[in-house]
Structure formats: C-alpha cells, structure tokens
Amino acid sequence: MSxxxxxxxxxxxxxxxxxxxxxxxxxxxxxxxxxxxxxAWQKEIVRRVKAIRSGEAAIRALQDEWRE
Incomplete structure (x- = not known):
C-alpha cells in the first residue's frame, strides 16, 4: 500500500x-x-520591465533573430 x-x-x-x-x-x-x-515572479517582472526600458530586451531579440 502506498x-x-x-x-x-x-x-x-x-x-x-x-x-x-x-x-x-x-x-x-x-x-x-x-x-x-x-x-519570485514579481522580481522577474521588474527585471524584464527594466530590460525593456533600457533597450536591452530589444537588443536580445535582435541577437536571437541574427542567430537563426
């Protein structure tokens, strides 16, 4: 029996x-x-919003496209 x-x-x-x-x-x-x-999600959201505002997120998206 379990x-x-x-x-x-x-x-x-x-x-x-x-x-x-x-x-x-x-x-x-x-x-x-x-x-x-x-x-943890709240911290991640803040991190992502900062990345978007700083332009880092856009740069990463371009880099991902260039790799493909």
Whole structure:
C-alpha cells in the first residue's frame, strides 16, 4: 500500500473537526509556497520591465533573430 493510500485511510479515521484542521494546515502550507512563487515572479517582472526600458530586451531579440 502506498504512503498516500495509507494517509488517506488514516484521514478517514479522523473526526470531522480534525480533518478540517488538517485541511487548514495543508492549505496554509500551500499558500506559503504560492507566496514565494508570487515574490519570485514579481522580481522577474521588474527585471524584464527594466530590460525593456533600457533597450536591452530589444537588443536580445535582435541577437536571437541574427542567430537563426
């Protein structure tokens, strides 16, 4: 039996209140990872906007075309 199947069987044994608390904990953990991803994307967006404004992005696009 896989670990996930074992966990699912154990979760079924929990009271509704305990299952609710477990779901809340899992969602909070998941939200923390999403926040890290959001921060990383925000930094990437800022980097790309700066590259566009400085003209670096346009230069890279031309260089990529020349390589093809």
């Amino acid at each position: 670990t996930v199947a074992e966990l699912a069987a154990q979760i079924q044994q929990l009271s509704p209140e305990d299952r609710h608390e477990l779901m809340r904990l899992l969602l909070v953990d998941s939200d923390d990872r999403d926040q890290d991803a959001d921060e």
